[in-house]
Amino acid sequence: MLYAQAWQPVVSRIPLDATRPKVPDPFERLFLEEYPKVVAIAYRVLADRSAAEDVAQDVFIQFHRRVSPSDERAAGWLHAAAVHSALNLIRGERRRAQRETAHAVDPAQPTGANPERLVVEAESRREVRQALRKLPQRTAALLMLRYSGLSYAEVATALGTKVGNVGTLLRRAEEALRKEVNRATPE
Amino acid sequence: MRHLSDGTLRRIYDEPLALTSLDQAHFDGCTECKARFESIANTAGATATLLSVPGFAPEPAAGLRSVRMRIRTGETARPPRWYERWLDRTSRWRPIATPAIALVLAVVLLTGVTATGLAQSWFRVFEPRTVAPVSVVPSDFAGTGALLDYGAVTWLPDAPTLHQLSDATAAAAQSGLPVLMPASLPKGVTGGVSFGVVSHATGSLTFDAERLRASAAKNGVHVNTMPARINGSKLIVNAGPALLEAWGLSASASEVQMPTLVIAQTRVPTVDSTGATAAELEDYLLSQPGVPPDIAAQIRAIKDPSSTLPIPIPKGLATTEQVQVNGVQGLLIKAVLGAGVVWEGKNGVIYAVGGQLTPDQVLAIARSLH
Numbered sequence: 001m002l003y004a005q006a007w008q009p010v011v012s013r014i015p016l017d018a019t020r021p022k023v024p025d026p027f028e029r030l031f032l033e034e035y036p037k038v039v040a041i042a043y044r045v046l047a048d049r050s051a052a053e054d055v056a057q058d059v060f061i062q063f064h065r066r067v068s069p070s071d072e073r074a075a076g077w078l079h080a081a082a083v084h085s086a087l088n089l090i091r092g093e094r095r096r097a098q099r100e101t102a103h104a105v106d107p108a109q110p111t112g113a114n115p116e117r118l119v120v121e122a123e124s125r126r127e128v129r130q131a132l133r134k135l136p137q138r139t140a141a142l143l144m145l146r147y148s149g150l151s152y153a154e155v156a157t158a159l160g161t162k163v164g165n166v167g168t169l170l171r172r173a174e175e176a177l178r179k180e181v182n183r184a185t186p187e
Numbered sequence: 188m189r190h191l192s193d194g195t196l197r198r199i200y201d202e203p204l205a206l207t208s209l210d211q212a213h214f215d216g217c218t219e220c221k222a223r224f225e226s227i228a229n230t231a232g233a234t235a236t237l238l239s240v241p242g243f244a245p246e247p248a249a250g251l252r253s254v255r256m257r258i259r260t261g262e263t264a265r266p267p268r269w270y271e272r273w274l275d276r277t278s279r280w281r282p283i284a285t286p287a288i289a290l291v292l293a294v295v296l297l298t299g300v301t302a303t304g305l306a307q308s309w310f311r312v313f314e315p316r317t318v319a320p321v322s323v324v325p326s327d328f329a330g331t332g333a334l335l336d337y338g339a340v341t342w343l344p345d346a347p348t349l350h351q352l353s354d355a356t357a358a359a360a361q362s363g364l365p366v367l368m369p370a371s372l373p374k375g376v377t378g379g380v381s382f383g384v385v386s387h388a389t390g391s392l393t394f395d396a397e398r399l400r401a402s403a404a405k406n407g408v409h410v411n412t413m414p415a416r417i418n419g420s421k422l423i424v425n426a427g428p429a430l431l432e433a434w435g436l437s438a439s440a441s442e443v444q445m446p447t448l449v450i451a452q453t454r455v456p457t458v459d460s461t462g463a464t465a466a467e468l469e470d471y472l473l474s475q476p477g478v479p480p481d482i483a484a485q486i487r488a489i490k491d492p493s494s495t496l497p498i499p500i501p502k503g504l505a506t507t508e509q510v511q512v513n514g515v516q517g518l519l520i521k522a523v524l525g526a527g528v529v530w531e532g533k534n535g536v537i538y539a540v541g542g543q544l545t546p547d548q549v550l551a552i553a554r555s556l557h
Contacts, residue, residue, distance in 0.1 A: 031247065036245055039245040040243075044238060049245075056245070061258060064254075064258055143234070143238065147235065151202075152202060152205070167192075167194030167195060167196075168192065170194075171194060171196075174197075177234060178234070
């Protein structure tokens, strides 16, 4: 009798790690995980892509020098450093003036966008950042961390507070920002 | 049931599942909470609009390449300096630093103090105007006495931090102290100068008899019962800012480095007490385990300890002598590997110059600072 083996599955064992891109260095692994968040935080504060990436890279270089990437507080350290560095930057008078002139209109907007709308949006961003400068640093930091997309737990870790307090602090911070913006642009 | 707090209602807006079933049941049936939620949601929505920015997706791989290159080549990415490592280590050892601070206070706290009083119940127990050597054997402090916990240490608002700065103007601005330079550098001192600024800090230690008893029991040591007047009293330590200038630190070395020359200055630290007097504190603390008897004897022998800063000198490794620096008395320390001089200026600033130099060289530098 003749048998023909038409099909036989071949099973080979591949270590689970082999299916992922290899990132052996803990610093690199942390960088790849956290860099988008760190940039997002700085960008939310500065509304300037290039300045946000500069801040994020400075933060990681500082981190590399001071903190172990395996430290359980590493991500919180990075988020806090990003928001405070960026807020300190918008509080610096000279740089602020330069940046506002250079990036009054976002250069990365599609060329087909309505120029009038872009100018209005840029002016609105400028006013909001002026209001942010007048808020206490911690209040501004809380707003920026949360609106950058960090969870309540991540915000709490970065600011060294309890998760249960974040809602209350956020509510107060939003009210404070609203009042500051209204004060700057009275009806 | 009470209405939900603003904080809870705000959280529902972002994380609806964070609500407990009890809170959810209340919310579902409460028109007032729903109305407040509407208002909170409107503010949150308006804030999201205010803080919106155009979309942007950064490229981590490109960012990593840039950071790697800066770490390899840039000054900002150099390994931590010896003093940064030291500070990092002390801040990581916060729990151990608690008893260590009590021990340091035991070394510096004093008898015969005149209460200058910030208020009626406050005593200025320490404000040094001169320096004196206290011979120590470092291993004496490594015994079980060093593990005792005398009470809660808190920093108001934060523990001191060290900022490394690249230029003299920024260092002077941040520390409020003038950058001092020697008239000339000895041959062995080369390379650029690095600056470090330690921020001003106010710390408090609240004595807690129960905590001390618990830590003593845990470590199997006998301690004398804390007197009632000390239990609950508080020491307030005011220190800094400090400015460090260091020469001879390579930007590329990865191991801990010793600088060839360091010039340091700091505002005179002060210690105030609520309740317990300096004499009571000294009597009690110096008799505790962990304070070697000969050190206790040396501190008791200091004539005016409330205004004398004890400088620990490792026994057998260094000798000291009194010297004059710019019209005030200072302490010259001669060690095998180097020398240093410490003095307090008439302006309420403590200065130190030290390094891998001869005693004559550090004295010449100290006297030429401008």
